[in-house]
Amino acid sequence: MDFFTELAYRNFALFTFGIICLIGTLVTGILSFTTTTEVLGINAFIKPFKFFLSTVIFSWSMGWYLGYLNHPTVITIYSWTVILVLSFELIYITLRAAQGQLSHFNISTQQNALMFSLMGITISIMTLFTLYIGMLFFQSKLPELPSSYLWGIRLGIICFVIFAFEGGIMGAKLAHTIGAADGGQGLKLLNWSTKHGDLRIAHFVGMHALQILPLIGFYLLSSSKQMIIFSSVYFITCTVVLIQALLKIPLIK
Known part of the structure; x- marks a missing residue:
């Protein structure tokens, strides 16, 4: 099918x-x-x-x-x-x-x-x-699934949840831009700020772990250990992007 x-x-x-x-x-x-x-x-x-x-x-x-x-x-x-x-x-x-x-x-x-x-x-x-x-x-217990894929689903959901709740920072600030008012120059379509920090970037990248980690686990990795290491690097990257935004630094100038 x-x-x-x-x-x-x-x-x-x-x-x-x-x-x-x-x-x-x-x-x-x-x-x-x-x-x-x-x-x-x-x-x-x-x-x-x-x-x-x-x-x-x-x-x-x-x-x-x-x-x-x-x-x-x-x-x-x-x-x-x-x-x-x-x-x-x-x-x-x-x-x-x-x-x-x-x-x-x-x-x-x-x-x-x-x-x-x-x-x-x-x-x-x-x-x-x-x-x-x-x-x-x-x-x-899902023995029919490759271990890297199963762990990709597990950790993809966890990362999704964490960075979905990162949206609460935006809600508390009533804005997604750090260092200026919302609006202004941004990347085409995504509209992420190219002048200031933007909390939407970590929100976006972290939530799409829901798709990225399972796909990587299914097609590219072969063990749960590899998936856990890759997921850790992915999570750290999302966290760095979040800190960068909080420091008022744009992802791409």
């Missing part, structure tokens, strides 16, 4: 949700070229485009990994938690983009502050649930 047939078999709910979000990615991508609404100096629909795309990758990754676990009730509850939480976030982000307004860090009114808080609470619940899924991978 090809990847998508197998993914639909493993977790049809997250497979379908990923398809819906892929459509959202295409729509917001088109809108980013056909509209002139801007937020912080860039097209307003760039942000929902990136969030839709990230959700596709996350949903399909977790849908694939969950297929290895024998916990059907937990998997069903988790899958629908992901769908409900991320649907709420994506709808709100896209709505605010259409209005030319910030979705995150926006506490300009009581209602905006409430919505920002709700996003933080719901994402935290989903992230903690993802940590629990990671614990199940530590507890489950």
Whole structure:
């Protein structure tokens, strides 16, 4: 079976949700070229485009990994938690983009502050649930999986959770740029600041350990020891990038 047939078999709910979000990615991508609404100096629909795309990758990754676990009730509850939480976030982000307004860090009114808080609470619940899924991978014996791949999944989830919660630093500061106000010159599409520290970089790289570590473990490494060493280097790199941002130093000038 090809990847998508197998993914639909493993977790049809997250497979379908990923398809819906892929459509959202295409729509917001088109809108980013056909509209002139801007937020912080860039097209307003760039942000929902990136969030839709990230959700596709996350949903399909977790849908694939969950297929290895024998916990059907937990998997069903988790899958629908992901769908409900991320649907709420994506709808709100896209709505605010259409209005030319910030979705995150926006506490300009009581209602905006409430919505920002709700996003933080719901994402935290989903992230903690993802940590629990990671614990199940530590507890489950999966002899059919290469040890490097299994450890890639385990450590990928742990790294994802840690750097997902790194977003709390941005929430506390109500900004992602260190050393200046949000906005200004940044890398194309990613918009990471090229003048100041940017907390989004460690957030992005750390969370995508969820895909990178298992892929490295499956295709390039051959033992759990190699995977643990590689994951440690990866985690240290993410931490260095975070410290660099906190010191107001851009990743690329």
